[in-house]
Amino acid sequence: MKTLGLCTLAALSLSACATGMTGGTTGNTQNNVVTQYPVETAMLNIYTKARSDKLMTTIGNQSASAEINVTPKGQMMFNNKAVQGAEVNTINKVNNQITDQSVAINYFTLNPLVFHGFTDSSGKYSLSNQTTTIPKMASVGSSSKLITETVYADSSMRKKIGTYNQDWSLTRDSNNTAWFCIETSGNLLLKVDPQGTSSECYKINARGDILASKVTISQPANNGTNTVTFTSR
Numbered sequence: 126m127k128t129l130g131l132c133t134l135a136a137l138s139l140s141a142c143a144t145g146m147t148g149g150t151t152g153n154t155q156n157n158v159v160t161q162y163p164v165e166t167a168m169l170n171i172y173t174k175a176r177s178d179k180l181m182t183t184i185g186n187q188s189a190s191a192e193i194n195v196t197p198k199g200q201m202m203f204n205n206k207a208v209q210g211a212e213v214n215t216i217n218k219v220n221n222q223i224t225d226q227s228v229a230i231n232y233f234t235l236n237p238l239v240f241h242g243f244t245d246s247s248g249k250y251s252l253s254n255q256t257t258t259i260p261k262m263a264s265v266g267s268s269s270k271l272i273t274e275t276v277y278a279d280s281s282m283r284k285k286i287g288t289y290n291q292d293w294s295l296t297r298d299s300n301n302t303a304w305f306c307i308e309t310s311g312n313l314l315l316k317v318d319p320q321g322t323s324s325e326c327y328k329i330n331a332r333g334d335i336l337a338s339k340v341t342i343s344q345p346a347n348n349g350t351n352t353v354t355f356t357s358r
Contacts, residue, residue, distance in 0.1 A: 153262075158300045159331045164263040164293070165238050166333030167305045172231055172240075173197065173211045180340060180355035191355065192216040203232040204252060208241055240272060250280040259293075265303055268294035298328055302336065305329050 153161040170176070175197055181190045198210035210230045217225040229245035238259050242251045254273045272291040278284040290310040298304050306326040328337040338357040343350050 159265075159303070161262045161264050162295060162303050162305065162329055162331060163261060163333040164267075164295065164305065165259045165261050167327065167329045167335070168238055168259055168293075170333055170335050171305075171327055173209065173233060173238075176335070178338060179358050180338065181358050182353055182355045184353065188220055189355075190218045190221075192218070198230060201230075201232065203241055203244075206234075206241060208232040208234055242274070244280070248279045249276055249286065250278075250282065251276045252282075263295050265295055265297045268292060271307070302328055302330055 153159070172195075174195065176195045178193045179190060180193070181188065183189075192215070194214045196212045196214070198212055201208055201210040203210070210232055213229045213231065215227050215229075216223060217227075227246055229243050231243045232241045233239060234241065239255050240253045242253045244250050252275050254275075256270050256273055259271070260267075260269075269292065270290070271293050273288065274291065275288045276286045278286055292308045294306050294308065296304050296306070304326045305328075306324055309323045309325075322343050324341045324343075326339050326341075327335050330336060339354055341352060341354045343352045345351075
């Protein structure tokens with residue numbers, strides 16, 4: 126599953142690669158505190174529905190942003206399967222100057238939601254093995270493995286670039302909102318150095334609507350870890 130395409134920051138040698146928006150069922154409540162959230166609806170809103178988002182950060186005197194647009198593509202074929210597709214178009218800027226633009230398509234099927242892989246404008250071709258079923262509802266504090274993804278240089282699948290894992294978790298934000306996070310075991314398709322991890326988090330309500338988002342990218346450094354967080358504006 127292709128995640129958010131963020132700006133390449135030369136100073137930290139960082140870049141990231143997911144996506145967002147509105148949904149459906151209502152979570153359980155106890156004493157006006159929501160205890161369960163519709164995880165599958167949130168995933169649909171993040172990765173498969175039409176939406177626009179802008180993530181920003183500042184490092185030193187540089188501002189960096191990623192303008193993200195998700196567009197459903199309808200019925201498609203991928204890896205000899207009939208699937209649905211959603212295009213993720215990301216424009217990266219540093220100091221308001223465009224530095225890069227990428228287009229990726231996530232491929233998935235519905236009922237239940239299963240991700241099958243992605244392709245992107247650089248030619249990369251990825252096959253997903255979704256290791257668990259995404260639950261309709263999940264309690265605050267829940268977490269699970271999600272996907273093992275193998276990325277190839279192109280659709281011939283002769284040259285494997287690497288394999289990474291994705292997990293999800295749900296933590297409380299307030300009495301009626303939670304953070305739904307996708308943790309990735311590597312900085313997916315990092316342009317300079319794939320070492321490190323990334324975390325995409327989305328603030329959701331009891332209907333699974335996306336209220337805010339943030340992406341944290343961590344990379345090993347000589348004096349510990351470099352960490353950058355992009356937040357929605």
